[in-house]
Amino acid sequence: MEKKKVVINEVLKVEDLRTYFYSYAKEAFIRSVDSVSFSIRKGEVLGIVGESGCGKSITAQSVLGLITDGPGIISGNIFLTHNGKTINLLEGLPDYVSVKTKRKAILEIAKDVTGWLKRSEILMKGIRGKVISMIFQNPKSALNPFITVGEQIAESILLHSSISAKKEAIDAAAKWLERVQIDSPSMRLYDYPFGLSGGMCQRVMIAMALSSEPALLIADEPTTGLDVTIQTKIIELLKQLKEELNLTILLITHDMSVIMQLADRIAVMYGGRIVEYGLKREIMDSSSFIRHPYTIALLNSQPTVEEIKMKERLRAIKGDVPDTITLYRGCRFYERCDLKNDRVKKKCKEAEPEMIEIGVGHYMRCYLAEG
Amino acid sequence: MKYTILWKPILKLVLREFFIAILLLLSVSILIFSILKLAPGDPLHIFINIQTQNPEEIAAIKREFGLDRSIAVQYLSWLNNLIHGNFGNSFRTGRPVFGELIKVGVNTLILTIGSMIVTLLIAIPIAVISSLRRCPFLSWGLTLFAYILSSLPVFWLGYIAIYIFTKKFNLFPFLSAGAASGFRINWIYFLLPIIVLGIGNGSISEIIRHMRAQLERVLSEDYIKAAKAKGASIWRHSFKEGILIPVTTMIAAKIPFILGGAVVVEQVFNWPGMGRLAWQAALDRDYPVIMGITIFAAVVVHLGRLSQTIVFAFVNPQTSEKGEAA
Numbered sequence A: 001m002e003k004k005k006v007v008i009n010e011v012l013k014v015e016d017l018r019t020y021f022y023s024y025a026k027e028a029f030i031r032s033v034d035s036v037s038f039s040i041r042k043g044e045v046l047g048i049v050g051e052s053g054c055g056k057s058i059t060a061q062s063v064l065g066l067i068t069d070g071p072g073i074i075s076g077n078i079f080l081t082h083n084g085k086t087i088n089l090l091e092g093l094p095d096y097v098s099v100k101t102k103r104k105a106i107l108e109i110a111k112d113v114t115g116w117l118k119r120s121e122i123l124m125k126g127i128r129g130k131v132i133s134m135i136f137q138n139p140k141s142a143l144n145p146f147i148t149v150g151e152q153i154a155e156s157i158l159l160h161s162s163i164s165a166k167k168e169a170i171d172a173a174a175k176w177l178e179r180v181q182i183d184s185p186s187m188r189l190y191d192y193p194f195g196l197s198g199g200m201c202q203r204v205m206i207a208m209a210l211s212s213e214p215a216l217l218i219a220d221e222p223t224t225g226l227d228v229t230i231q232t233k234i235i236e237l238l239k240q241l242k243e244e245l246n247l248t249i250l251l252i253t254h255d256m257s258v259i260m261q262l263a264d265r266i267a268v269m270y271g272g273r274i275v276e277y278g279l280k281r282e283i284m285d286s287s288s289f290i291r292h293p294y295t296i297a298l299l300n301s302q303p304t305v306e307e308i309k310m311k312e313r314l315r316a317i318k319g320d321v322p323d324t325i326t327l328y329r330g331c332r333f334y335e336r337c338d339l340k341n342d343r344v345k346k347k348c349k350e351a352e353p354e355m356i357e358i359g360v361g362h363y364m365r366c367y368l369a370e371g
Numbered sequence B: 001m002k003y004t005i006l007w008k009p010i011l012k013l014v015l016r017e018f019f020i021a022i023l024l025l026l027s028v029s030i031l032i033f034s035i036l037k038l039a040p041g042d043p044l045h046i047f048i049n050i051q052t053q054n055p056e057e058i059a060a061i062k063r064e065f066g067l068d069r070s071i072a073v074q075y076l077s078w079l080n081n082l083i084h085g086n087f088g089n090s091f092r093t094g095r096p097v098f099g100e101l102i103k104v105g106v107n108t109l110i111l112t113i114g115s116m117i118v119t120l121l122i123a124i125p126i127a128v129i130s131s132l133r134r135c136p137f138l139s140w141g142l143t144l145f146a147y148i149l150s151s152l153p154v155f156w157l158g159y160i161a162i163y164i165f166t167k168k169f170n171l172f173p174f175l176s177a178g179a180a181s182g183f184r185i186n187w188i189y190f191l192l193p194i195i196v197l198g199i200g201n202g203s204i205s206e207i208i209r210h211m212r213a214q215l216e217r218v219l220s221e222d223y224i225k226a227a228k229a230k231g232a233s234i235w236r237h238s239f240k241e242g243i244l245i246p247v248t249t250m251i252a253a254k255i256p257f258i259l260g261g262a263v264v265v266e267q268v269f270n271w272p273g274m275g276r277l278a279w280q281a282a283l284d285r286d287y288p289v290i291m292g293i294t295i296f297a298a299v300v301v302h303l304g305r306l307s308q309t310i311v312f313a314f315v316n317p318q319t320s321e322k323g324e325a326a
Helices: A056-063 A103-124 A149-160 A166-179 A198-210 A228-245 A256-262 A280-284 A293-300 A305-309 A342-350 B007-038 B044-048 B055-064 B071-083 B097-132 B136-151 B154-168 B175-180 B187-200 B204-219 B222-229 B234-269 B274-284 B287-315 B317-321
Strands: A010-023 A028-041 A045-049 A072-082 A085-088 A132-135 A216-220 A249-253 A265-270 A273-279 A356-359 A362-364
Touching (some): A010 A056, A028 A045, A028 A072, A028 A265, A028 A273, A045 A056, A045 A256, A056 A072, A056 A216, A056 A249, A132 A198, A132 B222, A166 A198, A198 A228, A228 A256, A256 A280, A265 A293, A273 A280, A273 A293, B007 B071, B007 B287, B071 B287, B097 B136, B097 B187, B097 B274, B097 B287, B136 B187, B136 B204, B154 B187, B154 B234, B187 B234, B204 B234, B222 B234, B234 B287, B274 B287
Parallel strands (some): A045 A249, A045 A265, A132 A216, A216 A249
Antiparallel strands (some): A010 A028, A010 A072, A072 A085, A273 A362, A356 A362
16 A cells, blocks of 8 residues: 655545445445545634535544444545544454345455454544544533433543543533533532533533643534534634644534634535535635535525525525435535536536646635636 | 431432321232132141041131131231231241241342342343444344343243253252252352242343333433533433433332242252242241231332432432422
8 A cells, every 4th residue: 555645734634534334225335425535734723514415424424433334345545643643443444345135245244344443443442532533423422321420521531531530520611611611510510411501511522532632622613512502612612722732623513604604614415425525614605606606505505694684595505415325426515516508518417527726725616616 | 518408308209108008018918818718728728638628627727727707807817917917827837937938038139139230230231332332233133132131031041041950960959959958048058049049030132122212312412412522521420310310220120020030940949048938838828928928029119219219319310309299
């Protein structure tokens, strides 16, 4: 395998990540994440945005090796740089298992998944929770309902820091609760998650994730399942903590407003592929007239204050997310695209556009961008 | 680590269970008493078949044991005695029922608790292995093995075990020999019947099914994924909901079946326990003994339920907080 040079300040570099699930019913692969590449620099927030079912969460979970539903394929390279050392989280794991949709072949993948998971566990040990932490959507169900929040944070501290005395860990947990702006933290320590509100639970999750001082924080829809006012507060908190601790965040969301507030760089995902990738100021800059039709549609579906006042209808993107089982010859967004014109229509149908660089570090997968 | 245990709701739960227990015991005793009286057969034959058929004497014996009164009066007088701590005397031996129960109850307790442990030792590992779905063939094989085990009828299993281990290979002594010489506590006597009841009580497959379903559900919970993401042991996080609660539920639910199985096993192995006493008492229509055993069994079954409630309250802070509603 050829060695690729990784730029020093990149915390995470994902190359050609594919996460496929095998469907017994359809006898085909569900290509949830299909050849995705991106990188995150230190202190940067990369926002992955897209509709539900675009493969955003699967991407994040693949990075942490949390995908355990076999059979399927996870392949590519995930380079993680921490303390000057770079490791590939998919190093030495078998890449591709070709399947000819016959029963025998299916069993071969299933068997391979078992071995794969074992090796992945070994690779991920010492990385999960320590180098990469994750916060989840629906914080109330992501905290163990049978253990007090103090003990859950303390567990993370005991696992990943030099503190080995339980009492010290509890004290440290109280400090972290204070950092995420929870009132009277020394009392909240002894609460069970069911006694806390959703927003409080998310703060606890954030405290738990940050207590090990990770190099990368993965925030998987951190505001989903929370009230709108609480959402704003959680975003504010993440913003503040990012400044204080110089956090590197992989932010996954379907909410454009969250992206607008937090992200430095954006990857727009559609049907398991990244269709547009670049700095936020490049993509969102009003003077920039080249954007992917899907990004434009996403931005348009976000109502402005005036529109709400005028009681206009929401501009939803027509149609549904394409299923990721069918192999498309052309562009995956073709059916729903409003901007396709006679010049490109034929090309759009015939072959999927390649990622092309249209600005400095601004990539797009669309024929419209070609001259 | 300081746990915030909410004692007051737990006490409330225990009190509530206590009242349920009293109601339960009342209804069970009325039911069993009525069934006994309605069933054919008469305790008098124990006394009478060796004596004369003189009607006057029969009437005198009936009066002596209070059998000439109506069912309701007999029940109330039995209940009155029970409230005063008197279980009555056995018709057959004339000794107090309570003393007899304690004497054989200990043996039965050893048998049932031991066999429960055997059952759990077989069921829990199989449930855990098959819930992981890591090795489909192993878990499939183990589950099949467990289903075959729990389909074996206990009386058959008992005789086969005696034939193989005692008669053919002479590994275990005949229990009756020990019983005849006053039954000294010796583990070798216990082992075979305990294993036979542990396998033959028929609960292994059900425990596996319940535990596997619960464990699979818990392992797919968000909080287990989150625990994995923070590098913690998923077993530590799934223990309470995935193992402790289902095991407690199953123990409480299976006590009656194991007591029922004990009757057969005690018969097969000549084990001087409550099951054999119950069998003998049923043959003799020894009403006080039957009633005593019924009450004893009902109390044991209910204690299982009570301990389940208490474990739940301790494990799940939410149930203890909502104690009244649960």
